[in-house]
Amino acid sequence: xxxxxxxxxxxEDLPEIAFAGRSNVGKSSLINMLLNxxxxxxxxxxxxxxxxxxxxxxxxxxxxxxxxxxxxxKVSKHAKARWGEYIETYLATRPNLIQVFLLVDIRHTPNxxxxxxxxxxxxxxxxxxxxxxxxxxxKNSELMTRxxxxxxxxxxxxxxxxxxxxSANRKGKYKxxxxxxAMFKAAGYDIHFERQxxxxxxxxxxxxxxKR
Ligand code: GTP
Ligand code: MG
Numbered sequence: 001x002x003x004x005x006x007x008x009x010x011x012e013d014l015p016e017i018a019f020a021g022r023s024n025v026g027k028s029s030l031i032n033m034l035l036n037x038x039x040x041x042x043x044x045x046x047x048x049x050x051x052x053x054x055x056x057x058x059x060x061x062x063x064x065x066x067x068x069x070x071x072x073x074k075v076s077k078h079a080k081a082r083w084g085e086y087i088e089t090y091l092a093t094r095p096n097l098i099q100v101f102l103l104v105d106i107r108h109t110p111n112x113x114x115x116x117x118x119x120x121x122x123x124x125x126x127x128x129x130x131x132x133x134x135x136x137x138x139k140n141s142e143l144m145t146r147x148x149x150x151x152x153x154x155x156x157x158x159x160x161x162x163x164x165x166x167s168a169n170r171k172g173k174y175k176x177x178x179x180x181x182a183m184f185k186a187a188g189y190d191i192h193f194e195r196q197x198x199x200x201x202x203x204x205x206x207x208x209x210x211k212r
Contacts, residue, residue, distance in 0.1 A: 001057070004053065006090075009094070010063070014061065016064070016096055017063075017098060017099045017101070018101070019101050021117075022111075022113060023048050024045075025069065025103045027050065027066055028043040028049065034064070034176065040056065041056065048072045048074065048075060050069060053068065062191055088120070102118050103130075104130060106132040107137055115153065129163065130151075132147060135171055137166075180193065
């Protein structure tokens with residue numbers, strides 16, 4: 001379901017977690033990866049794909065909310081202000097929103113828009129979780145440097161608040177689900193994502209069985 005104004009939002013009956021971040025950072029791709037779907041959330045190599053607040057209903061148990069990307073240069077001032085308002089209104093007024101994740105590209109130092117968004121999220125009372133996307137694009141030897149740079153720039157308080165992952169090779173997927181499971185539990189919800197043992201096995205083998 002897509003919405004821009006509160007009166008268009010779905011009912012407040014299910015807990016929601018939201019993904020915020022700059023255009024092209026990989027918000028929609030992360031949703032597809034987490035849910036093992038290729039095109040549930042529409043993705044694009046061109047920034048500015050998601051322009052509304054999109055609510056994804058998961059088994060009538062909770063929702064993942066894909067927010068419009070910010071900081072995309074080729075958008076009119078008017079449209080930028082409008083999207084900013086959509087995001088702020090949602091974050092500030094949604095009572096069933098239990099956590100917001102700020103996504104940043106692991107390769108880049110967060111810019112002033114990211115810092116503003118992060119301060120806004122923490123100021124609104126959320127934990128301040130950061131997802132560092134596109135982990136497949138950095139070498140293992142660079143990982144700590146990149147994470148430390150992002151943490152220092154945004155002012156992330158604790159190590160456990162930053163989560164590196166890749167939607168391309170699915171690295172970090174189950175760690176992220178563990179985090180979500182813990183979050184639901186802490187908020188008093190009976191929601192738990194089970195690991196798919198078979199999938200884990202084939203990931204380790206780096207090949208999948210032939211289709212029959
Ligand atoms: P907007 O809707 O414009 O706000 O963008 P978005 O944050 O939803 O980004 P989207 O998921 O559409 O991805 C943008 C581009 O980055 C696409 O070309 C994706 O294929 C690519 N991408 C996303 N995640 C990853 C990743 O983990 N690794 C790599 N290599 N590419 C990724
Ligand atoms: Mg998107």
